[in-house]
Amino acid sequence: MVNQYRKDMQLKNIFILSCIFVLSKGMISAQQITAFVTNADLSKKLSPLQLKFGEPSSVCDHLYIINAVVDCQTIEGFGAALTGSSALVLNYLDEKERTGLLKNIFDPDSGSGFNYLRISIGASDFSAYNWTHTRNDNRTFEFKDPEGVVPILQTVKSINPGLKIMASLWSPPAYMKKNTESLVGGSFDPAKGRDLADYFIRFINEMDRRNLKVDAVTIQNEPLYNTAKYMCMYMSAEQQRDFIKNDFGRRLFNNNKKRNLRTGLYVYDHNWDHAFDYVNTIYQDKSVRKYVAGAAFHAYNGNVSEQTRVKNLDYSKDILLTEITGHTTSDGTPEDFIWAMNNTVIGNLQNYGSGLIYWNLALDTNGGNGHFGPVAAGGPTNCRGVIDINKKTKAVRYNVEFYAIAHAGKIIRPGAKRIDSGAPESNGVKQVAFINPDDSRAMILFNNGDSDKKIAVKDGDRYINLTLEAKNVISLRWSVD
DSSP states (O other): OOOEEEEEETTTOOOOOOOOOEEOSOOOOOSSEEEEEEESSSSSSSEOOOOOEEOOSSSOOOOOOOBBBBHHHHHHHHEEEEEEHHHHHTTTSHHHHHHHHHHHOOTTTTTTTOEEEEEEEEEOOOSSSSOBBBBBSSSSSSOOOOOHHHHHHHHHHHHTTTTTEEOOOOOOOGGGSSOOOOSSSEEEEGGGGGHHHHHOOOOOOOHHHOOOOOEESSSSSSSTTTOOBBBOOBBOOHHHHHHHHIIIIHHHHHHHHHTTOOOOOEEEEEGGHHHHHHHHHHHHHHHHHHTTEEEEEEOOSSSSTTHHHHHHOOOOEEEEEOOOOTTTTTSSSSSHHHHHIIIIIIIHHHHEEEEEEEESSSOOOTTOOOOOOOOOTTTOOEEEESSOTTTOOOOEEEEEHHHHHHHTTTTTTTOOOEEEEEEETTTEEEEEEEEEETTOOEEEEEOOOOSSSEEEEEEEEEEEEEEETTEEEEEEEEEEE
């Protein structure tokens, strides 16, 4: 369907006229253009730009046209994971400091527009210890929150009422597994499918009782990786398909209807490299596919273009990038920022991504020397948070991942539609554009080249002229009357 769509688009009168992006035929209001810039070496960090509408420039380096009426995908949002570790680290700060920090991250107007948080059902590798929502007999559900995730979610929701929550499972109670009596390792026991479905439903409903609606779930974090030393479980594509078909799909649908919820089910939740075969196995069964909102991806292996391959399986299903982390071994180099813009931000959005969720929202810098917990037994110790907080000094450091996410979150609103923007890259410049629900326009431009570029953005009869310096990203937003 997507391939046919592209062929149809080629038949339309799309002309490369000059170094411009044609976004619409509407008139521009006299309001100030919102624009800011970040450099890969972070010498500039979301620095405001003073831009205004003017006449077309006589000097231009690029030729682009963007069709403002084509709907490619709808944006869910941008954010990170509120792991148990993140909650504990955020609580290093007193209430006033913590609330101020969360406003800077999540406020859609004065902050950075983050609106999505991923949480674990039970513990993850970034929790204080391994635990599930069960009592000692491992069969009786008992909602737990030992690290204080729920109060922070409630604070964020008060700051941004549009907060979305994704809940992912690292391991069910051990009795639902084969080949182990541990939360670490093993594989899913299909005979326990009804119990696992009940486990999900109980969690969703307990969150709802706390006025926190779970917008999305993934059945198993990284289902093809069960050799980790932390909570994990193997679940084949066939097992995940059959679990949805026989145990979970109808239960989730009925629970949504009964409680007036809209919890979406996302399959896979692992790396780009094995996504196509796994998701295809599930999507081939139409009786399963009707219960599925989309596919979730991690960005540790493979290529972002796999998202488009999966999108082509069923154009009606979402694509959501749900995990990637920075590492303390690189300490936030320019290469990290460049990789993020090329892959998880612009590359992701160009390949039908409906959003972006990084890994830990906050971790402990321990004086800037890397992450030193809290981590569950066997968890990694080299992950960098989107922000880092020093326990001793309470100093907050915003890492390259924060600035990468903010360049999308500050201008692209949930519900935005991506505009067909022609070639995704030209002479080192990558770009992607959206129409927000309020009809404002949003655009991200990244110069991956080694020389500055002259860019013009045309909307109706007015132009925005700007210089995009090498290894700089500029985000723009403006209104149309």
